[in-house]
Amino acid sequence: MKAYVHPEIESVPLEKAMHALSDRSRIAIMRALLEHQELACNELPIELAKATLSHHMGVLRDAGLIVTRVEGTKCLNAIREEAFVHQFPGLLELIRTCK
Amino acid sequence: MKAYVHPEIESVPLEKAMHALSDRSRIAIMRALLEHQELACNELPIELAKATLSHHMGVLRDAGLIVTRVEGTKCLNAIREEAFVHQFPGLLELIRTCK
DNA sequence: TTACTAGTTCGAAAATCATAGAACAACCAA
DNA sequence: TTGGTTGTTCTATGATTTTCGAACTAGTAA
Numbered sequence: 647m648k649a650y651v652h653p654e655i656e657s658v659p660l661e662k663a664m665h666a667l668s669d670r671s672r673i674a675i676m677r678a679l680l681e682h683q684e685l686a687c688n689e690l691p692i693e694l695a696k697a698t699l700s701h702h703m704g705v706l707r708d709a710g711l712i713v714t715r716v717e718g719t720k721c722l723n724a725i726r727e728e729a730f731v732h733q734f735p736g737l738l739e740l741i742r743t744c745k
Numbered sequence: 746m747k748a749y750v751h752p753e754i755e756s757v758p759l760e761k762a763m764h765a766l767s768d769r770s771r772i773a774i775m776r777a778l779l780e781h782q783e784l785a786c787n788e789l790p791i792e793l794a795k796a797t798l799s800h801h802m803g804v805l806r807d808a809g810l811i812v813t814r815v816e817g818t819k820c821l822n823a824i825r826e827e828a829f830v831h832q833f834p835g836l837l838e839l840i841r842t843c844k
Numbered sequence: 845t846t847a848c849t850a851g852t853t854c855g856a857a858a859a860t861c862a863t864a865g866a867a868c869a870a871c872c873a874a
Numbered sequence: 875t876t877g878g879t880t881g882t883t884c885t886a887t888g889a890t891t892t893t894c895g896a897a898c899t900a901g902t903a904a
Contacts, residue, residue: 647851647900660843661769667890668764686782687851695894700852702892719850719901734843736835744759746870747882768862786881794864799882801862818871818880 647721650707650714655726655733657708663734666709668742672702675743679712679725686720746820749806749813753830757809762833765808766840772802775840778824780810785819804839 667673678690689734695703703723706712710729714721719727730738756784766772770791777789793801802822805811809828814821829837 659769660839661767663771664763664772665767668760668767670758670760671892673760688849694892696851697853697895698893704852705891716901719785719848721851734839736839740759740833740835746880768863787867787879792860795881796865796883800864803882805860818878820881 647716647719650716650721652707652713652726655729658733660734663709663711663737666705666711667743669702669705672706673741675706676725677700678713679723680738680742682721684724685701686722688720692704707740746815746818749820750814751812751825752809753807754809754828757828757832759833762776762808762836765804765810766836768801768804770806774801774805775824778822779837779841783821783823787819799818801828814828 651696667676671694674692675690677690679685682689687696687703690699691693692702703712703714705715711726712723713726714723716722725738727738760837766775770793770837774789777791778784783818786802789798791798791801802811802813806813809832810825811822813822817823824837826837827843
C-alpha cells in the first residue's frame with residue numbers, strides 16, 4: 647500500500663508526544679489500541695471521515711507512539727511499546743488509567 | 746493584584762494537560778519551576794513578551810498544573826504537586842527526566 | 845477487466861493557538 | 875503624588891490544526 651515512515655524514538659521531543667495526545671480523538675485511538683493490540687483504521691471506534699482519521703494516525707505515527715504495518719489492503723496499527731517504556735516512561739500508564 | 750482561579754484537579758481531562766505541555770516554552774516554564782520551587786513571571790528563563798508569557802501561565806493554570814499566589818506586586822508560581830500525584834501520576838517525572 | 849475495499853493525498857474552510865503592542869490596574873517606594 | 879514595577883486584558887495578526895469532500899493508489903476478488 648505505502649511505505650510507512652516511523653521516526654527514531656530518541657528523536658521525538660516530549661512536546662511532540664504531548665501534542666499528539668492533546669486531542670480527544672487521538673486519546674480514544676490509543677485506548678482502543680491498548681485494548682485490542684492491533685487494529686485497522688476502519689476498525690477504530692472513531693466517528694470521523696476517512697481523511698480525518700488518516701490525519702490523526704499520521705500525527706500519532708510521527709510522534710513515535712504507534713507503528714503501522716501493511717497486510718493486504720488494510721494497514722494494522724499497534725502501540726509502539728518501546729517508545730513508552732524507553733522514551734516516555736509512565737506515559738502509557740497515564741493514558742490507560744486517566745479519566 | 747487579581748484573584749487567580751484554579752480548577753478542581755478532578756475536572757481537568759487528560760487532553761487538556763497534554764495540550765498545556767505541548768509547547769516548548771511551557772515545558773521550559775515547568776522545568777524552571779521544578780528547579781526553583783516558586784518563581785515570579787519575570788524570573789522565568791523565557792524570552793517572550795509579557796503578554797505572551799501571561800498567556801502561557803494562564804494555560805498551565807487552567808490545566809491545573811501550576812498554582813499562583815500574590816505577594817505584593819509580583820505573583821509567585823509553583824507546580825501544583827497534588828495534580829500530578831493524584832490526577833496525572835508519572836507526568837511530573839516525565840517532565841523532569843525527558844529530554 | 846471490472847468492481848470493491850482500505851487508506852492516502854490534495855485542496856479548502858473553519859477553528860484554535862501563539863505572539864506581541866498598547867492600554868490598563870494594583871502595588872510599592874521616593 | 876509621581877514614577878517604577880508586575881502582570882493582565884484587549885485587539886490583531888499570522889501560523890497551525892482540525893475537518894472533510896474529491897480524486898487517487900494499491901490490493902483483492904469475481
